[in-house]
Amino acid sequence: MLFKSSYGKMIQAAIPESVLQSADPTKTIGPPPGEIGTRSAFEHVVKKTSDISSRTPLQDLYGVITPSDLHYERHHAGVPVIDPHKYELLIHGMVNKPMVFTLADLKRFPSVSRICFLECSGNFRNSKETLTPQEICGLTSQSEWTGVMLSTLFREVGVQPKASWFLAEGGDAAIMTRSIPVKKAWDDAMIVYAQNGEAIRPEQGYPVRLLLPGWEGNTSVKWLRRLELSDQPYMTREETSKYTYAVKDSIRQFSFEMDARSIITFPAFPQQVAKGWIEIRGIAWSGWGKIVKVEISTDAGKTWQAARLQEPVLDKAHTGFRYLWQWNGDTTEIMSRAIDETGYTQPTLQQLVNARGTDMGGYHMNPITAWVIQRDGKVLFKPEKWK
Amino acid sequence: MLFKSSYGKMIQAAIPESVLQSADPTKTIGPPPGEIGTRSAFEHVVKKTSDISSRTPLQDLYGVITPSDLHYERHHAGVPVIDPHKYELLIHGMVNKPMVFTLADLKRFPSVSRICFLECSGNFRNSKETLTPQEICGLTSQSEWTGVMLSTLFREVGVQPKASWFLAEGGDAAIMTRSIPVKKAWDDAMIVYAQNGEAIRPEQGYPVRLLLPGWEGNTSVKWLRRLELSDQPYMTREETSKYTYAVKDSIRQFSFEMDARSIITFPAFPQQVAKGWIEIRGIAWSGWGKIVKVEISTDAGKTWQAARLQEPVLDKAHTGFRYLWQWNGDTTEIMSRAIDETGYTQPTLQQLVNARGTDMGGYHMNPITAWVIQRDGKVLFKPEKWK
Amino acid sequence: VLQDTANWPATFGLGRPATQAEIAKLDIDVRPDGKGLPPGAGDAITGKTIYMAKCAACHGTGAEPMDVKLPGPALMNDSAGADRNKLKTIGNYWPYATTIFDYVRRTMPYNAPGTLTDNEVYSLTAYILHASNIITAQTVMNAASLPKVTMPAKKLFVPDNRHAGPEVR
Amino acid sequence: VLQDTANWPATFGLGRPATQAEIAKLDIDVRPDGKGLPPGAGDAITGKTIYMAKCAACHGTGAEPMDVKLPGPALMNDSAGADRNKLKTIGNYWPYATTIFDYVRRTMPYNAPGTLTDNEVYSLTAYILHASNIITAQTVMNAASLPKVTMPAKKLFVPDNRHAGPEVR
Ligand code: HEC
Numbered sequence A, B: 001m002l003f004k005s006s007y008g009k010m011i012q013a014a015i016p017e018s019v020l021q022s023a024d025p026t027k028t029i030g031p032p033p034g035e036i037g038t039r040s041a042f043e044h045v046v047k048k049t050s051d052i053s054s055r056t057p058l059q060d061l062y063g064v065i066t067p068s069d070l071h072y073e074r075h076h077a078g079v080p081v082i083d084p085h086k087y088e089l090l091i092h093g094m095v096n097k098p099m100v101f102t103l104a105d106l107k108r109f110p111s112v113s114r115i116c117f118l119e120c121s122g123n124f125r126n127s128k129e130t131l132t133p134q135e136i137c138g139l140t141s142q143s144e145w146t147g148v149m150l151s152t153l154f155r156e157v158g159v160q161p162k163a164s165w166f167l168a169e170g171g172d173a174a175i176m177t178r179s180i181p182v183k184k185a186w187d188d189a190m191i192v193y194a195q196n197g198e199a200i201r202p203e204q205g206y207p208v209r210l211l212l213p214g215w216e217g218n219t220s221v222k223w224l225r226r227l228e229l230s231d232q233p234y235m236t237r238e239e240t241s242k243y244t245y246a247v248k249d250s251i252r253q254f255s256f257e258m259d260a261r262s263i264i265t266f267p268a269f270p271q272q273v274a275k276g277w278i279e280i281r282g283i284a285w286s287g288w289g290k291i292v293k294v295e296i297s298t299d300a301g302k303t304w305q306a307a308r309l310q311e312p313v314l315d316k317a318h319t320g321f322r323y324l325w326q327w328n329g330d331t332t333e334i335m336s337r338a339i340d341e342t343g344y345t346q347p348t349l350q351q352l353v354n355a356r357g358t359d360m361g362g363y364h365m366n367p368i369t370a371w372v373i374q375r376d377g378k379v380l381f382k383p384e385k386w387k
Numbered sequence C, D: 001v002l003q004d005t006a007n008w009p010a011t012f013g014l015g016r017p018a019t020q021a022e023i024a025k026l027d028i029d030v031r032p033d034g035k036g037l038p039p040g041a042g043d044a045i046t047g048k049t050i051y052m053a054k055c056a057a058c059h060g061t062g063a064e065p066m067d068v069k070l071p072g073p074a075l076m077n078d079s080a081g082a083d084r085n086k087l088k089t090i091g092n093y094w095p096y097a098t099t100i101f102d103y104v105r106r107t108m109p110y111n112a113p114g115t116l117t118d119n120e121v122y123s124l125t126a127y128i129l130h131a132s133n134i135i136t137a138q139t140v141m142n143a144a145s146l147p148k149v150t151m152p153a154k155k156l157f158v159p160d161n162r163h164a165g166p167e168v169r
């Protein structure tokens, strides 16, 4: 059956008739308190899947916490089943004491929680007008993560002064591996076992993953089983054949930080809006630090105004922004640009082309996203070609 | 079958053999990315239910966001099924323009998100040594809430100067009603439709609830259908027969704010710990504002040391605290006390008795919780009698 | 200040005016001053019959021993004399008689809320008040008389005297 | 600074020392300098037979037209000559030959990872390198020879030159 979403969009859905024809709720006793809460049968928010990933429905979310079961997924050999009672993390290589930690060991170390985003560096689609925020950049999500600082474990095993990189290895069928500079461990790397208040979900690395705040998602190796300290990178497939990109005549490698970016999630395709007051909403984030400003243009980039940021504004975190706008009913283009605490302003596609050449693409694309609002109120993505 | 939780506790569980005997995960391709994430089959964290409520498993959580499906429940006639497309909020009484808002209307107003706790004012159990944090005070949970400020709607309907109270009424089979001073609307009351990134869960008031940060949970009326402005309170059953308590020779009524409180969630019953370094962990909160300090005693209250607070410390929010302690193996008592920005220090039970008399109890109980650590490492709650 | 409304329009133009008819449909509350009480009337004698048929199964008749665990709380047994700290009932703990009408009409009987007529609710209220030794068996309860009933516990109720600051209260 | 470690003990006494045997079991990585390469050897001729049996179904033989959609990416067809921006293959895009050994051993064949012997992986690596016109059919790949293979794309790789600040790079 067809019905209207709470924003007014027509969507296809399968709600049981029994639910829709429910009796007057003031005259029917409902189910008693339960062991586990439920989701309303009227809500149909899901990830958009491909063979290798599934994307967070950014246009359907509120605030900045992504529900754990809507966190984007990218894996290379599916989601492994790992028994937490058999789980062990090995740390070895250029260390004084190679050690093995069980999950219970990891949970007993001094712990830290932080809210930060993860984003796949391949998070960019640009093909056609009928793309949703989810399709354009749904490979980013945010959680409150809890775990132990990697520096705490490195202190425990005694990392040797000459160790400059470490290999992080997963226990999935891809035995995923990435080389990470040791400096990130002293900065803010974490070994996390919890997400949004509970154990990490299997899709996000249960029982333990590496978390490198602000860095391309693939480096936060999931289902972590081993760390090896080394004096050089390992040049794994995921840091040579993948996660590298053409910059003019060279190939850029070890491009870790996610540059500042933002997206307007309302109004956005497939919404249809009416003339009058509209609160433009979206999220902005930067892998280099805090968002200090988000600017909005409602005239196709000619003029820009500051949006309101939702407190608390956190380091390397999705930050909500809002901008109150009165739409007069004429066709126009709306867009947002993020500015981070390093002074970086989210670029246009043309600025990226100027910096990287026309062969860029695939990874670390963060151009301003523009939405065209037509006279009928329909909102369409504005794809831009660059080669 | 019996097996060990990741903290070491023996618990009863029903994990399918197929999962436990899973093959080497590095040699088996797992399930591909999905529309909705899953929970590990090895995790068994649930709410503890009674006929009228279910309690958040505080001892099993990490960080300060409560997973939405583990949010505590207290309802008076079960969870109603409400069709969001038929949903309407009526605001009338002492207003210039009585109005009706659909859910889509509410979502179009300027929006706000905030992280804050909810707590039932009946959140206190004290009967025996074998109580978990969940049993002692699991009627508190925390979410990131999104909605519209009630002041925005009151501005829209034109609240009359003489209106000093409003009635909030739910659309469940209890048609729950509470009288609220209008001042709370100008302070920080919200009409919320989202929780932790998605639509509010049915158990928390889908599609719309009132949210009164810091106030006893019952006042944040769920499944909200109507607000009526008035020049006096309505003296509903929930503000006369319930949610009132003896204070010496009188009965205290309209006791809204939840006083500062804290609980150590690790180590706590039913944990067993070993000699050596222990990170004491817990949460602290106050309905009057921010937590500024949490103090820990490891010698039964003789001396107190400051715990570390997890940033960001938010207004009227569960705040994580941690304290590193070396346990020498002797029997002792550990306890925490919260101090909020108004200068209030969480009291002992005796201080509460002194202030309220021995007939107090049932509501707004926030005494310091003490855990006895026995020589064998077993941790027991320390119940205290007061009449 | 959670929102800066300086640049806001006078109205966002969302929502629609409520009609008197739709307000009347939902506006079922009753205040202590009697505002909200509907036409109709009832007395304790009629109320007792309804009570025995629709309420006693859960709340008891007021005659059984107190150690029988019933689905609903005791409403009036021993109430006027009982120790408030042991058993809170309408007679010893409820400050306003209007609350009985309001609560029973909106949510009782627990298993069939919204099924009582206004006259039935007046009669049940009269019965509970009478069984609690507050009114006589003959007193008719209606929109005029109910707000005038003075409840024994009324004088005990005081507004919260806690305030921001260090004091434990 | 996310944690103040001033009052921390020298060690928390958690975890246990790793034995050489358990390290060896997991330590399967291979570095560009050859560290981690196991004993054993293989050549392109042997590798071709294994490839046809275990890999070609997903990656193609290098002979089909490119418009057939296969489960795995093209590894070497046209690679040496192909435009890197149209088709990234081992011959035109991979900077280190050791990566082939490491990756294939840890995760291929996709549907049966961890089933290849070290000799098979050496042979497959030799075959892929030969089919990409990088080594001859006769060159034996082993722990000594593999790190010495120079990959055509090596010279193109540069470390990230972005840094904190306003510049778009
Ligand atoms: C099926 C069981 C059931 C029936 C039948 C029932 N009740 Fe109740 N009643 C309850 C329960 C359970 C509560 C407590 C509800 C709560 O706390 O939310 C209650 C609460 C009450 C209260 C409030 C008591 C207090 O101390 O706060 C009153 C008054 C009441 N009922 C009156 C009635 C009347 C009058 C009838 C008949 C018309 C009735 N009940 C029929 C179960 C029942």
Ligand code: HEC
Residues within 6 Å of the ligand: A076, A077, A237, A241, A242, D051, D054, D055, D056, D057, D058, D059, D071, D072, D073, D074, D075, D088, D089, D090, D100, D103, D104, D108, D109, D110, D111, D116, D124
């Ligand atoms: C059942 C299908 C399948 C089989 C059989 C298979 N592969 Fe793969 N192969 C894949 C897929 C799918 C990928 C991409 C995986 C990814 O990106 O995570 C891949 C990736 C690769 C890559 C990396 C390519 C690149 O450009 O990064 C190499 C090298 C490779 N396979 C070699 C082999 C070899 C050698 C064999 C045989 C021993 C083999 N594969 C068997 C499906 C297969």
Ligand SMILES: [Ca+2]
Residues within 6 Å of the ligand: A076, A077, A174, D107
């Ligand atoms: Ca793979």
Ligand SMILES: [Ca+2]
Residues within 6 Å of the ligand: B076, B077, B174, C107
């Ligand atoms: Ca009820």
Ligand SMILES: [Ca+2]
Residues within 6 Å of the ligand: B254, B255, B256, B257, C160, C162, C163
């Ligand atoms: Ca107060």
Ligand SMILES: [Ca+2]
Residues within 6 Å of the ligand: B228, C027, C028, C029, C030, C036
């Ligand atoms: Ca009214």
Ligand SMILES: [Ca+2]
Residues within 6 Å of the ligand: A228, D027, D028, D029, D030, D036
């Ligand atoms: Ca190694």
Ligand SMILES: [Ca+2]
Residues within 6 Å of the ligand: A254, A255, A256, A257, D160, D162, D163
């Ligand atoms: Ca860098």
Ligand SMILES: [Co+2]
Residues within 6 Å of the ligand: A074, A119, A120, A121, A122, A216, A217, A218
């Ligand atoms: Co990625």
Ligand SMILES: [Co+2]
Residues within 6 Å of the ligand: B074, B119, B120, B121, B122, B216, B217, B218
């Ligand atoms: Co409550």
